[in-house]
Structures are given as structure tokens and as C-alpha cells.
Amino acid sequence: MQRTSQNRDLTKRQYVRFAFYKLDPLWRRLPADEQIEHKQELVDTISQFNRRMLLRPYSTLGTRADAELLLWQIAETPLYFQELASAIVRTRMGGYLNLAYSYLSQTKRSVYEIRDYRHASEEQLVIDPSEAKYLFVYPFIKSRDWYLMSQPARQGIMDEHIQVGRKYPSIKLNTTYCFGIDDYEFIVAFESDEPSDFLDLVQELRETESSRYTVQDTPLFTCINMRLVEAIDALGGPPIATPVAEDEQREVWMDVCPLEEFPSGSTRIVYLEGKQIGLFNIEGKLYAINNRCTHARGPLSEGAVDTDACTVVCPWHYAKFDIQTGHVVDGIASRPVETYAVEVRDGVIYVGIVPQSRAVNGVQKGQN
Ligand code: FES
Structure with a gap:
């Protein structure tokens, strides 16, 4: 017997949020038993949202001075982001967590043709994070001159840009759009196991024509993929994570x-x-x-x-x-x-x- 799911409306663009937190150093002077309680409460609170959104934690401790924790959130509605943010600030540790950066964006089909692309344009509507060890995130703005050029002219410039990207197959790009819903035009997130591949890619892209039209592509965050409890442990205090062997x-x-x-x-x-x-x-x-x-x-x-x-x-x-x-x-x-x-x-x-x-x-x- 054939049947079709009633959940047709789920084939739609996803909302995406990158929330970067920095911990007030005062928290690190609290008694150890309080730190353990605070961390467990925070982990439990954030974990409850796994039911409603795709949530990936990363640590930026050691890679950025002004942020220490990233919660990459992907959901069908931005209302869940508000609920999670509110739940975090109501925890005891939330009183010490400063929201250093917040980016809100949405998936969308590209207006540029990506020739010989192995997957369909629908794929651009869906974020499906890999298990890559690193995530490189930055907001992006192009000049108004870029948007005043004809579509064929922009396509030609993008063809060169895409050609360079193809030289780095180990890097997976997630482009999301924030025109009108946040201060930028795009938030881009690249996944890779090898930071040097990403460095080489960005350096090579500087020599392409499209680079002329970049107005802003900072701040740039190098984020390390880890379990939520490990990312919270990295912030300080006695560890609460159960150690897991690499191959376990x-x-x-x-x-x-x-x-x-x-x-x-x-x-x-x-x-x-x-x-x-x-x-x-x-x-x-x-x-x-x-x-x-x-x-x-x-x-x-x-x-x-x-x-x-x-x-x-x-x-x-x-x-x-x-x-x-x-x-x-x-x-x-x-x-x-x-x-x-x-x-x-x-x-x-x-x-x-x-x-x-x-x-x-x-x-x-x-x-x-
Ligand atoms: S995405 Fe399922 S067949 Fe193409």
C-alpha cells in the first residue's frame, strides 16, 4: 500500500543561527562543586533542545580571544532559537555567559548556476553537518556595485570562484543568507578536517575577480567540533564528561x-x-x-x-x-x-x- 507523509511542509528553507559565547572569568573562581552543578544544568538545558533542532557544539577556546563556545543551530523556525537563548540565560551558568556574536540566517537556492554540480539545487536548502573536526565561520557582505552588474557578468565571475573551490574537495561549504534578517548578506560555514586546506583556499580566492567586490568577511572563527559536554568542560572547572576513546x-x-x-x-x-x-x-x-x-x-x-x-x-x-x-x-x-x-x-x-x-x-x- 502506498502512502504519503502528511509532513509536506517540511520541505522548506531552514533557519540557521550561530551563537558564540564567552564565559565571564569570575565563574572560574567559584567553588568546584558549584561549577560541576552549573555545567550539568547547562548541558541538560541545552540538550533538551536536541528534540526540536539540529544543534552542533564547537569550542573556540584557544582559537579566538573573544569567543569560547559556538552553538550552531538549525531549525524549521527561528522561534526555537529564541527559546534556547532564553533557557540558557535562565541557568546559573548562563549568568556568566556573554553572547559575544550572534548570526541569524536562512538556507536558499543559489542564484548562480553551478555547472556539473554533482547534487541538485535542493541540497542548498538543507544543512547536514558532517563529522569534520573544524568549522570556519564568517559573515560576508558584497559591494552594491556587485549587485548592479548583470546576471551573466556575475555568473562569469562566480564561475572562476567556483573553479577555485573545486580544487579543494576536502572542504564542504554551507552558504546561508541573511539579507534583511541580520546585519550581513551571507553567513558562510566551511567544514574541513584540515585547517591548512582552508587557509590555502581562502588565499587563492583572494586572487580571483570576485574578491574585488568583498566589503566584509570578518570576524572569522575557527571552531573545533566536540560533544556538548566536552565543549562545556573546555570552559573550565572539574570535568563532567565521561571520557570516550577515539574508536569507541x-x-x-x-x-x-x-x-x-x-x-x-x-x-x-x-x-x-x-x-x-x-x-x-x-x-x-x-x-x-x-x-x-x-x-x-x-x-x-x-x-x-x-x-x-x-x-x-x-x-x-x-x-x-x-x-x-x-x-x-x-x-x-x-x-x-x-x-x-x-x-x-x-x-x-x-x-x-x-x-x-x-x-x-x-x-x-x-x-x-
Ligand atoms: S535527494 Fe533523494 S534522490 Fe536526490
Whole structure:
């Protein structure tokens, strides 16, 4: 039987916020037991928002003098950013956290043609952070002369710019737009495991024609990807993070909702550990897969589900995935999507990221 998700409106532009905090040094003189309590309260408060937005923490301690913590937030509405900011200032540690920089932006399709681009323009609507160790963020403004040039003239200049970018395949660019909703025109965020690649790219771009039209591209933040509890620990005080070996796979679970609120035929999105997960109830069985299609990040929870075959068709370019295994069944995608564990405990649905040997996708409704 075919069915289509009711969540059609989720295929839309995302709102993005980069919030940089700096801790008042006075906090570091508090008694150690208070510091531990403050940090745990802050971690718990921020973690609650994982349900509503994609939240990635980074440390800028040691790379910037005027900021120490970045919370990169991606959501369907900017109202969640306001709620998170308000929740943070109400914590005890929030009284010592100064908001050093805040950038609000939105995803949007580029007006420039990116020839031979391997993915579709829809991909520009969706931020899907990688596990890269570094993130380089800066606001960007172009001169008004740039916008007065014809579209073909700007396209020609951008072609050269794009050509240089292609020499650095290890760098992933996330361009977001803030015309009218913040002081800048763009906020750009580059992901990479290697800062020297990014340095070389920026230096080479200075020699392109498009650089003439840059009015502002600072401040520039070099941010280090880490778990939230580690980024908070980096701020000072006794550590509260449980050490995790580099190659150790952690197990993380999150309660989603009572089973009775998620009947057969339902789909919903869950955010866990910086991943957007699509949860499906197909004929009473629960499945969780990465919500982003491996072709160009299409939202799988919005796709047509075949309940008999247990497959979903990506709404963007129609790649078909097996919901139980994540494997590609048909279409343009070449890689499977990740699957996640689902459990029902005391009538509540839990989604988990667990070592693959323990993952169980496809839990029968009511099963504990
Ligand atoms: S995004 Fe292209 S098939 Fe899914």
C-alpha cells in the first residue's frame, strides 16, 4: 500500500543561527562543586533542545580571544532559537555567559548556476553537518556595485570562484543568507578536517575577480567540533564528561513520545547527536533511519512509503530506500542511509544510536 507523509511542509528553507559565547572569568573562581552543578544544568538545558533542532557544539577556546563556545543551530523556525537563548540565560551558568556574536540566517537556492554540480539545487536548502573536526565561520557582505552588474557578468565571475573551490574537495561549504534578517548578506560555514586546506583556499580566492567586490568577511572563527559536554568542560572547572576513546562507539538514547501518540502511518523527525532522524510507524512496526537522502539530502520522512515493501521514495529525485536496512532499492542514490535502534519502554518510544551489532530497527508496536 502506498502512502504519503502528511509532513509536506517540511520541505522548506531552514533557519540557521550561530551563537558564540564567552564565559565571564569570575565563574572560574567559584567553588568546584558549584561549577560541576552549573555545567550539568547547562548541558541538560541545552540538550533538551536536541528534540526540536539540529544543534552542533564547537569550542573556540584557544582559537579566538573573544569567543569560547559556538552553538550552531538549525531549525524549521527561528522561534526555537529564541527559546534556547532564553533557557540558557535562565541557568546559573548562563549568568556568566556573554553572547559575544550572534548570526541569524536562512538556507536558499543559489542564484548562480553551478555547472556539473554533482547534487541538485535542493541540497542548498538543507544543512547536514558532517563529522569534520573544524568549522570556519564568517559573515560576508558584497559591494552594491556587485549587485548592479548583470546576471551573466556575475555568473562569469562566480564561475572562476567556483573553479577555485573545486580544487579543494576536502572542504564542504554551507552558504546561508541573511539579507534583511541580520546585519550581513551571507553567513558562510566551511567544514574541513584540515585547517591548512582552508587557509590555502581562502588565499587563492583572494586572487580571483570576485574578491574585488568583498566589503566584509570578518570576524572569522575557527571552531573545533566536540560533544556538548566536552565543549562545556573546555570552559573550565572539574570535568563532567565521561571520557570516550577515539574508536569507541557511544550509545545514546532519547525518548520521543508515548507510543499512543504515534499511530500506524505516522512519521516524524527526531534530532539526536546532531543527526536528523526520520521515525516511521509502518503497520505497527517502528523504524528509524537518517532523514537525509544520501543523494542530495532530500527529506525521506516526506517521501511516499510502501507499507508492504517497507520502502520509502525520496521526494526530491525518487531514490528508493529499504526502511529496515537503509539499503538503496532503486534510483539515483548510491549509498545506504544509516539506520538507528528503536525501543518501546513502558509505553514510550526511544530512538538510539548504538554500536551496529546491537542496533534493532523495526520494533513491533508495544514491544519492550
Ligand atoms: S535527494 Fe536526490 S534522490 Fe533523494
